[in-house]
Amino acid sequence: MAREVTGMVERRGMGLWFTHLLMIAGVLVIFFPIWLAFVASTVTQPEIVQPPMPLWPGDRFIENYTAALFSGVNVPVLTMLANSMVMAIGIAVGKIVISLLSAFAIVYFRFPGRNIFFWLIFLTLMLPVEVRIVPTYEVIAGFGMLNSYSGLIFPLIASATATFLFRQFFLTVPDELAEAARVDGARPMRFFWDILLPMSRTNIAALFVILFIYGWNQYLWPLLITTDPSMNTIVMGIKQMFPSGDDVADWPVIMATSILAMVPPVVVVISMQKLFIRGLVDSEK
Amino acid sequence: MATVDLDNIKKRFGNTEVIKGVSLSVQDGEFIVIVGPSGCGKSTLLRMVAGLETISEGELRINGQRANEREPMDRDIAMVFQNYALYPHMSVAQNMGYGLKIAGLPKPEIAAKVAEAAKLLQLTDLLDRKPKQLSGGQRQRVAMGRAIVRAPSVFLFDEPLSNLDAKLRVQMRLEIRELQSKLGITSLYVTHDQVEAMTMADRMIVMNAGVAEQIGTPLDVYERPETLFAAQFIGSPSMNVIEAEARDGMLHFADITLPAPSGITGPVMLGVRPEHLAPDPEGPIEMQVLLAEPLGANTLLHGRLTSGAGFTASLPGVHRVAPGEGALRLSIEAGNMHLFDAKTGRRIG
Numbered sequence A: 001m002a003r004e005v006t007g008m009v010e011r012r013g014m015g016l017w018f019t020h021l022l023m024i025a026g027v028l029v030i031f032f033p034i035w036l037a038f039v040a041s042t043v044t045q046p047e048i049v050q051p052p053m054p055l056w057p058g059d060r061f062i063e064n065y066t067a068a069l070f071s072g073v074n075v076p077v078l079t080m081l082a083n084s085m086v087m088a089i090g091i092a093v094g095k096i097v098i099s100l101l102s103a104f105a106i107v108y109f110r111f112p113g114r115n116i117f118f119w120l121i122f123l124t125l126m127l128p129v130e131v132r133i134v135p136t137y138e139v140i141a142g143f144g145m146l147n148s149y150s151g152l153i154f155p156l157i158a159s160a161t162a163t164f165l166f167r168q169f170f171l172t173v174p175d176e177l178a179e180a181a182r183v184d185g186a187r188p189m190r191f192f193w194d195i196l197l198p199m200s201r202t203n204i205a206a207l208f209v210i211l212f213i214y215g216w217n218q219y220l221w222p223l224l225i226t227t228d229p230s231m232n233t234i235v236m237g238i239k240q241m242f243p244s245g246d247d248v249a250d251w252p253v254i255m256a257t258s259i260l261a262m263v264p265p266v267v268v269v270i271s272m273q274k275l276f277i278r279g280l281v282d283s284e285k
Numbered sequence B: 001m002a003t004v005d006l007d008n009i010k011k012r013f014g015n016t017e018v019i020k021g022v023s024l025s026v027q028d029g030e031f032i033v034i035v036g037p038s039g040c041g042k043s044t045l046l047r048m049v050a051g052l053e054t055i056s057e058g059e060l061r062i063n064g065q066r067a068n069e070r071e072p073m074d075r076d077i078a079m080v081f082q083n084y085a086l087y088p089h090m091s092v093a094q095n096m097g098y099g100l101k102i103a104g105l106p107k108p109e110i111a112a113k114v115a116e117a118a119k120l121l122q123l124t125d126l127l128d129r130k131p132k133q134l135s136g137g138q139r140q141r142v143a144m145g146r147a148i149v150r151a152p153s154v155f156l157f158d159e160p161l162s163n164l165d166a167k168l169r170v171q172m173r174l175e176i177r178e179l180q181s182k183l184g185i186t187s188l189y190v191t192h193d194q195v196e197a198m199t200m201a202d203r204m205i206v207m208n209a210g211v212a213e214q215i216g217t218p219l220d221v222y223e224r225p226e227t228l229f230a231a232q233f234i235g236s237p238s239m240n241v242i243e244a245e246a247r248d249g250m251l252h253f254a255d256i257t258l259p260a261p262s263g264i265t266g267p268v269m270l271g272v273r274p275e276h277l278a279p280d281p282e283g284p285i286e287m288q289v290l291l292a293e294p295l296g297a298n299t300l301l302h303g304r305l306t307s308g309a310g311f312t313a314s315l316p317g318v319h320r321v322a323p324g325e326g327a328l329r330l331s332i333e334a335g336n337m338h339l340f341d342a343k344t345g346r347r348i349g
């Protein structure tokens, strides 16, 4: 990888300028709407409504963000952020735990029905939340888990993809390692905890980033099972803020909420990326 | 300190029998080498002793007690794997102490034992390193260290030197042997390298296709191979084998006649080690030399007998053979001829 990077740096002259120009243009195009949202979150309502839209931030940053965080439109954004956080972390951690354990079982144990279980897990790949949403709703309602964190988290936890990822990784771990641990006296769970888990660190970090964002961006499921505004998650909450009928939309607060909704995933990506890359650099396989 | 007894041990994978009944009594402190070509079942045999593979039939006794059903950790063994199997995320010290940690020893005691083993193996300066920061030879030593900290009754080695370069291999061979005799721990050592087997073993098992062809000291096997396979596998360059016919107390092959041991008639296989041949203008064996390999101390001459069979002689010193004119007469002492039954391959004289 290092060599590729040097190769790119060493490319000189027109080619270098051109590629940079192209990349900068690409970034600007993608970044522009986000910039507009940010600008809109720092001005007053009338300034947004009358054209032309302002392109530079106003002076209402503190007021708008305070309003969003502590009162919001229906419910304070702080509450929704907390809900989203619980749900995203719950889903990411839950998915990782379950898939680590199922991959461990599938790779390291010979039990009757191993193949059947393997294919059953495989099958769930073809059944995303949207497909099974009605029966899942029935079940969750039956358990009385509407408007609860468990209702938000549990149905989204099973993950065939993550199970496969860990299965593939475990298959690359040499058998000798498991045997050495056995000779050292490690029982299976001890081997899992002391050896397999630390070795999977980088995979877990990468997966956590992906799954956190997956959980954070859930829209349909929370919309369906949370009727109590205090259980709203932020991604669905933004939509709930849009006015119905003739009400006036409070655009600065909505835009502030949107910007706030982006912050946690960005923080997770940036902070975990460091760990992720460090893991890749001193890869220990 | 322990004895290990294998009593007609067999292993089946599904319907294929991989180990076809091996029996062996290992004395306390003995160094046994299991040697054979790739795929003959050496590892499988060792892994059954380790408890990593179940024993299909027969009994394994460690210190006289049946161990077939015991978990590896309860057999009081330690194993050194071919690829070392070091835990990549643990330091050298943690790798060596892991077994003790699981056994629940207090930390200071683990540290003391690890330090002691590290000293023995000259690993003291490397204790904080990770395996990937070590050279092959150092990893090998750590794997050894992990085995010895637990002071097991039995050491098991599965081709531990096969990933090292030739020079290091010779050095580690000596180190392992030295360490083992210092500690006096009963050892089973698997290798496909007959030189390793010859140089390290107190006794060796020559295995072929799941069968122990011969069990004995290296010199026993070299001087009196019990089967054709053992005869050809042990010794380098490998033994010449010629189809011959025993008649009236004489051995006939091609136009050559040699005196035969008494009481043998019919088709036999005659085995002659290259190093037992001596140049002799009157010798009964005539060989057309096609290729000479000077090794310095001796010279390998490869060629053909008048019958067309391939033949190798190893003569001491330097022999310059001009290409084309290399007809050479050789003789052999009667005591250095090995006769094997042509059908069963078993030794008959």
Ligand SMILES: Nc1ncnc2c1ncn2[C@@H]1O[C@H](COP(=O)(O)OP(=O)(O)O)[C@@H](O)[C@H]1O
Residues within 6 Å of the ligand: B013, B018, B036, B037, B038, B039, B040, B041, B042, B043, B044, B045
């Ligand atoms: N788990 C297994 N399942 C089926 N066959 C096996 C298994 N392990 C080893 N074998 C077979 O047993 C034979 C002996 O293998 P092994 O003991 O590894 O040989 P060696 O160590 O002497 O090279 C080989 O033919 C191999 O294919």
Ligand SMILES: [Mg+2]
Residues within 6 Å of the ligand: B042, B043, B044, B159
């Ligand atoms: Mg092997």
